[in-house]
Amino acid sequence: MKAATLRAWSWVHKWSSLVSTVFLLLLCITGLPLIFHEEIEHAFEPAPQATGEFVAGTQAGEAPSLDSVVAHALQQARGGHVNFVLIQREESLVQVGTSPSRQPSPDESRTHLYDLHTGAVLQAPSAGDDGFMDVMLRLHTDLYMGLGGTLFLGFMGLLVAVAVVSGVLLYAPFMSKLPFGTVRHDHARRTRWLDMHNLLGIGTVVWLTVVSLTGTINTLEVPLGHLWRNNDLAAMRQRHAGAPPAQAFASLHQVLAAARETAPKSQVDSIIFPGMKISGPRHHLVILRGDKPATRQLVQVMLVDAESGRVSDHASMPWYVQALSMSQPLHFGDYGGIPLKVLWAVLTLTSIAVLGSGLYLWLTKPSKARIKSRAPIDDIRSGDLRP
Structure with missing residues (x-):
């Protein structure tokens, strides 16, 4: 040299x-x-506490249906709208977000927590000051x-x-x-x-x-997320822009079945309900991940007609979002x-x-x-x- x-x-x-x-x-x-x-976090942070209440219709030893979980959340919220359902399989939790209107203020939004396998209604720990892990993050x-x-x-x-x-x-x-x-x-x-x-x-x-x-x-992550929402996802919604708002919703059981049939090697990660800015007035936005550890970071999205429960559109995430999804666990050895x-x-x-x-x-x-x-x-x- x-x-x-x-x-x-x-x-x-x-x-x-x-x-x-x-x-x-x-x-x-x-x-x-x-x-x-x-x-x-599992060792030192408080876990969600059981309230002693269970989702109605849950049989002993059986996991509750998402429809019964959502119905319970709406009952607890005394009506209003469901904004999202988030399935956290690793923590065995289901989160349901509700609000009195489709465009709620942060104070109006409410999150309901359930055990994924037993249907137990859980109380999330009260949010306190930033702990050690929050500061490190x-x-x-x-x-x-x-x-x-x-x-x-x-x-x-x-x-x-x-x-x-x-x-x-x-x-x-x-x-x-x-x-x-x-x-x-x-x-x-x-x-x-x-x-x-x-x-x-x-x-x-x-x-x-x-x-x-x-x-x-x-x-x-933030710039790429904006890029995906403003380009790829917006184009997907635009293809169905003429569809009227959903009036009566199909069951989530139908939505899950349609999603699994379209992407058989995936698991539903979250469901964004109609009326949210990201999903549009007619469709559920369903986000799926691979069902194996090696494919867990491969993300797909679907628009599922909220009335019929049929898949209207389906796409894999663009390469830059896939790269982001795969880099996150690799960075921390997950x-x-x-x-x-x-x-x-x-x-x-x-x-x-x-x-x-x-x-x-x-x-x-x-x-x-x-x-x-x-x-x-x-x-x-x-x-x-x-x-």
Whole structure:
């Protein structure tokens, strides 16, 4: 590699690393508990409490029908409108949203909670101040700065990927001269730290690249959601714009049966009722996910005629929404249960060690070496450079 090329890669690696290091440390520290967010929440956060009431018509040992759950929610709300039904299979919960009007204020909306398998009516824990996991999530996703903070962290994720790739291109040709895993204990302290830094860095290079890129994709959730609603979903609704508003609704049993027949390898995740802005006046908007762990993030949407219970339109999510859906669990190691989460945690701790050693090597670098134009090239060739 030519000296000019080495200088260029050295400059790219140095500044992409320095600019992103503090934020990557923050993301690693806050991301560590988020890897186990489900386990932590189940262990320490209060669970919904049973009220002792059950959905009418539920037989002992039988799961209630969604129609009976919705009827109970409307009874509790003393009429009004159903806005959505959300099925949370992993938590064994059903949420039903109701309001007195189709365009309610936030104070008018009400959420009813039920056990998916027993029909027990549940009372959600009262919302309090942000707990530990809420603080970790906000710091990890937007730094309490809203969308601007989210997009800023996405840019930091890109810088991390640049730092990783440039580090590999910069050091791989020279580290190949040493046996893999070599730590030169008989050399100076900085050389030992450099060897440890490079060894740990090689162990995390693929993971850190994947996590930084999936994290960057995740920061685009709000813009991509707006893009999907304003383009793909709007076009789907527009194809049925002339249909009159629904007057009498078919049963949700019919809606679910039609959805499963159209997408047999999927499970219904949520149903948005007619009258909502996202669904239109005539149709249920049904959102489905794959019924296997490997296909869970593959999302499809349907417009189901609320009166007839038949599917009017059906489409898979566009590629950019699918990429977003698949990147979210991959970012936190949610695909493989506890073993993958433990691996993610170990790699996170290793990355913290890489970042800490990199900062140490930069801070302890002799000041003269920082300003000599030949220093980066000489240090690389001698195996003693780390910005």
